[in-house]
Amino acid sequence: MPSSNVDxxxxxxxxxxxxAILPGGDGFPxxxxxxxxxxMMADAAKDNDTEMVRDLLSKLPETFVALExxxxxxxxxxxxxxxxxxxxxxxxxxxxxxxxxxxxxxxxEEITGYPARPPHFEGYEMEPFDAKVVAVQRQREPFWxxx
Amino acid sequence: xxxxTVLGAAAxxxxxxxxxxxxxxxxxxxxxxxxxxxxxxxxxxxAASAWRLASQGFxxxxxxQGDWLDHLEIPSTKDDWELVRQREWNPSPNVRGLPADYPVxxxxxxxxxxxxxxxxxxTLMWSCHAPRFHPSxxxxxxxxxxxxxxxxxxxxxxxxxxxxxxxxxxxxLSGDPSNPPRSARQRxxxxxxxxxxxxxxxxxxxGWHWWPNDVQALSSAYGEETGxxxxxxxxxxxxxxxxxxxxxxxxxxxxxDAGIRLITxxxxxxxxxxxxxxxxxxxxxxRNKVARRVRAKRVIVAANGIGTPRLLQLSVSKKHPNGLAxxxxxxxxxxxxxxxxxxxxxxDEDLEGYKGITANCITSQEFYETDDSRDYKRGYMVQFLRSxxxxxxxxxxYGVPVPWGxxxxxxxxDVFNHTASAGIVCExxxxxxxxxxxxxxxxxxxGIPAPKMTYTLSENSKNMLAxxxxxxxxxxxxxGAKEVHNIELVEQAGWHLMGTARVGDDPxxxxxxxxxxxxxxxxxxxxxxxxxxxAAAVNPTNTLQALAxxxxxxxxxxxxxx
Ligand SMILES: Cc1cc2nc3c(=O)[nH]c(=O)nc-3n(C[C@H](O)[C@H](O)[C@H](O)COP(=O)(O)OP(=O)(O)OC[C@H]3O[C@@H](n4cnc5c(N)ncnc54)[C@H](O)[C@@H]3O)c2cc1C
Numbered sequence: 001m002p003s004s005n006v007d008x009x010x011x012x013x014x015x016x017x018x019x020a021i022l023p024g025g026d027g028f029p030x031x032x033x034x035x036x037x038x039x040m041m042a043d044a045a046k047d048n049d050t051e052m053v054r055d056l057l058s059k060l061p062e063t064f065v066a067l068e069x070x071x072x073x074x075x076x077x078x079x080x081x082x083x084x085x086x087x088x089x090x091x092x093x094x095x096x097x098x099x100x101x102x103x104x105x106x107x108x109e110e111i112t113g114y115p116a117r118p119p120h121f122e123g124y125e126m127e128p129f130d131a132k133v134v135a136v137q138r139q140r141e142p143f144w145x146x147x
Numbered sequence: 148x149x150x151x152t153v154l155g156a157a158a159x160x161x162x163x164x165x166x167x168x169x170x171x172x173x174x175x176x177x178x179x180x181x182x183x184x185x186x187x188x189x190x191x192x193x194a195a196s197a198w199r200l201a202s203q204g205f206x207x208x209x210x211x212q213g214d215w216l217d218h219l220e221i222p223s224t225k226d227d228w229e230l231v232r233q234r235e236w237n238p239s240p241n242v243r244g245l246p247a248d249y250p251v252x253x254x255x256x257x258x259x260x261x262x263x264x265x266x267x268x269x270t271l272m273w274s275c276h277a278p279r280f281h282p283s284x285x286x287x288x289x290x291x292x293x294x295x296x297x298x299x300x301x302x303x304x305x306x307x308x309x310x311x312x313x314x315x316x317x318x319x320l321s322g323d324p325s326n327p328p329r330s331a332r333q334r335x336x337x338x339x340x341x342x343x344x345x346x347x348x349x350x351x352x353x354g355w356h357w358w359p360n361d362v363q364a365l366s367s368a369y370g371e372e373t374g375x376x377x378x379x380x381x382x383x384x385x386x387x388x389x390x391x392x393x394x395x396x397x398x399x400x401x402x403x404d405a406g407i408r409l410i411t412x413x414x415x416x417x418x419x420x421x422x423x424x425x426x427x428x429x430x431x432x433x434r435n436k437v438a439r440r441v442r443a444k445r446v447i448v449a450a451n452g453i454g455t456p457r458l459l460q461l462s463v464s465k466k467h468p469n470g471l472a473x474x475x476x477x478x479x480x481x482x483x484x485x486x487x488x489x490x491x492x493x494x495d496e497d498l499e500g501y502k503g504i505t506a507n508c509i510t511s512q513e514f515y516e517t518d519d520s521r522d523y524k525r526g527y528m529v530q531f532l533r534s535x536x537x538x539x540x541x542x543x544x545y546g547v548p549v550p551w552g553x554x555x556x557x558x559x560x561d562v563f564n565h566t567a568s569a570g571i572v573c574e575x576x577x578x579x580x581x582x583x584x585x586x587x588x589x590x591x592x593x594g595i596p597a598p599k600m601t602y603t604l605s606e607n608s609k610n611m612l613a614x615x616x617x618x619x620x621x622x623x624x625x626x627g628a629k630e631v632h633n634i635e636l637v638e639q640a641g642w643h644l645m646g647t648a649r650v651g652d653d654p655x656x657x658x659x660x661x662x663x664x665x666x667x668x669x670x671x672x673x674x675x676x677x678x679x680x681x682a683a684a685v686n687p688t689n690t691l692q693a694l695a696x697x698x699x700x701x702x703x704x705x706x707x708x709x
Contacts, residue, residue, distance in 0.1 A: 020551075020552065021551040021552065021555070022551070022555055022556075023552070023553055023555070023556075024556065025553075025556050025557075026556040026557050026560060027556075028556045028559075043230070046234065047234075073552055073553070076551075076552075091551055092542060094551070095538060095541040095542055096230050096538060098541075099229070099537040099538045099541055100226060100227050100229070100230060100538065102226075104537075105226070105537070108537055108563075111560065112497070112560070112563060112564060113497075114501055114536075114537070114563070114564065117226075118223055118224055118225055118226055118228050119223045119228065119379035119380050119381060119501075119536075120221075120223045120224040120377075120379050120387050120388070121224060121377070121387060121388065122377065122379075123376075123377020123378050123379040123388075124377070124378045124379065124380075124501065124502040124503075125378070125502075126338035126340060126378045126502050126503055127338055128335070128338055128366075129320075129335055129336040129337065129338055129339060129359065129366070130339075131320070133339060133344060133347060134320065134322075134358070134359070136351040137323075137324065137351070137356065137357065137358060138322060138324075140324040140356065141324060142324045142325075142327075142328075143324055143325060143356075144281055144282070144283075144324075144325055144326050144327060144515075145281065145282065145283040145290070145516050146282070147282040147283050147285070147286050147290070147300070147301070
């Protein structure tokens with residue numbers, strides 16, 4: 001039975017949903033801590049999607065928080081199937097929140113070497129162009145269409 | 148050492164910005180003014196033509212609806228840069244909705260309109276790929292029986308390509324066998340990076356063409372107040388180190404030094420004409436929304452492939468009841484875009500795809516020309532792409548899905564920095580039904596009717612896209628991709644806006660003559676992508692800037708005639 005009392009999304013539900021979407025592992029933190037849910041709602045607000053997310057979450061079973069992880073995922077999959085557009089928007093907001101979080105960005109740096117900073121001003125070091133790479137192409141006769 | 152360089156660069160930039168601050172204030176004064184030449188639009192083509200004329204002693208005024216951009220205040224300096232580029236820095240004016248923008252009703256087009264409105268125009272967002280058209284692109288009707296012939300040839304334009312390259316600085320490599328020879332490039336090619344090197348080697352093995360791109364971004368600084376490209380990646384969110392060829396960096400400083408008057412936050416709503424139907428200037432709303440006027444002997448429209456037909460259609464008079472220069476009825480028609488498909492390979496190797504200009508490394512022109520054994524005419528270019536940052540990777544930006552839930556993190560790690568993509572950039576054959584008109588309801592912030600874009604993807608384009616997907620899949624497979632994904636048609640790809648006031652010899656079949664001069668209004672010129680008779684299969688900006696320089700020279704050569 002759907003829950004009825006989610007006008008501001010219940011923080012427990014929000015935390016459980018965020019955790020089910022982004023459970024952590026492989027060196028990444030879970031998105032369960034409250035700041036992720038808040039950041040997701042803040043991101044949704046920028047696109048005027050607050051109501052939409054509230055609405056979506058209110059369609060989850062009332063017992064969602066207490067469900068086993070597998071059952072939570074199943075409930076979210078059911079929701080995704082019936083509310084495809086809204087659900088994908090919520091996922092977008094969740095990813096926005098998650099991948100701009102400083103702990104997550106540090107985790108990415110640690111695992112992949114991608115620096116936890118914006119591209120500017122430092123940019124990135126690259127090997128300069130090496131003319132040897134075009135050796136094969138240089139052997140080709142000009143083939144542009146003569147007019 | 149690195150830190151010192153960065154801070155040093157920032158100090159230099161602050162000085163530059165002070166200088167521009169002064170210029171901006173000067174430019175802001177608004178009253179009715181007179182000029183030899185009025186240029187409408189301060190983007191790629193407007194800047195080039197304005198500089199060329201001002202440097203030959205013309206009194207030039209330019210009206211631009213946007214303002215100067217502060218390059219130190221752009222998203223790629225901030226942690227949420229990947230979010231901002233989807234909102235305030237979205238290339239769609241409909242999403243951005245800034246005061247300088249006008250909306251475009253693109254609901255009747257599978258490809259959406261993209262542009263930027265400010266000093267520098269859409270070059271503030273461009274990826275700086277600056278190829279040239281091929282000689283065949285100017286004669287597609289004679290050669291292949293499709294499209295229209297241009298009334299000028301590649302060779303007429305070649306000196307202006309050279310001039311544009313010299314003015315802006317090109318990082319690249321001469322000797323490309325797929326194109327006519329060209330002079331040594333101003334700067335060394337950009338670094339290729341791991342992903343492109345891998346694809347290049349696969350194409351070498353397949354016997355297919357590829358070459359490092361000609362890029363209007365600087366592998367090392369070129370001229371005053373420019374910087375070295377630091378391989379940061381997203382050129383589309385502007386460039387705080389001034390290494391990218393946006394015209395606020397390339398042409399405008401020189402144009403202002405040559406004495407041009409650039410009036411910003413000035414939105415033109417009508418090109419005015421006299422009783423004979425000749426252009427006499429333009430009326431615009433200034434930054435305080437007061438209607439003003441510039442009087443000029445000649446008018447150059449450089450408002451892009453959507454803004455220009457909009458303005459011509461808005462400029463109705465007794466002599467021009469269907470809009471200015473529209474005796475042929477072709478203003479707004481023959482809109483050409485470059486339909487684009489995307490093929491992405493997923494590799495085991497970490498390709499470090501965040502390093503280097505995202506959308507600009509190498510291209511293949513193997514399939515550029517018509518081949519009668521295929522089910523389409525003309526051809527496509529393959530522009531190879533690097534990869535996105537974490538947010539857009541998780542959102543499957545290049546078409547590789549990353550599911551939510553338990554498998555999210557391991558899949559993210561498989562994908563992030565492990566992709567290389569191929570953008571299939573198709574030549575679009577002109578169709579008069581693809582067009583820009585004035586929307587009956589939608590208006591901009593000044594109440595001026597907004598443009599409506601009507602566009603249908605042709606069978607020729609569909610077949611070409613399919614062929615491109617097939618050939619790029621082969622490239623990815625030969626390069627060792629473990630998965631290949633594709634997007635059959637990229638929706639947010641209306642960045643090349645062409646054909647809506649095309650050149651031609653016949654005034655019934657074209658809007659402009661070979662000098663970009665309106666057949667019906669000899670003192671009116673259109674120099675942006677609207678002028679193109681064909682779209683070619685390469686990015687248009689280098690060509691429209693070359694055309695703008697050439698048109699300016701024509702005005703200079705005929706200065707006594709009007
Ligand atoms: C994300 C992105 C990437 C791109 N990458 C490339 C690339 O790699 N290579 C390439 O060749 N091209 C690229 N392009 C396209 C390129 O930016 C354009 O081809 C080029 O800027 C067009 O130049 P233009 O002079 O026709 O118009 P614009 O540069 O769009 O300038 C037109 C100017 O006119 C002004 N204007 C319009 N109407 C009015 C009015 N009524 N009154 C006053 N001012 C007005 C606008 O504000 C604007 O500043 C890209 C575009 C985008 C969006």
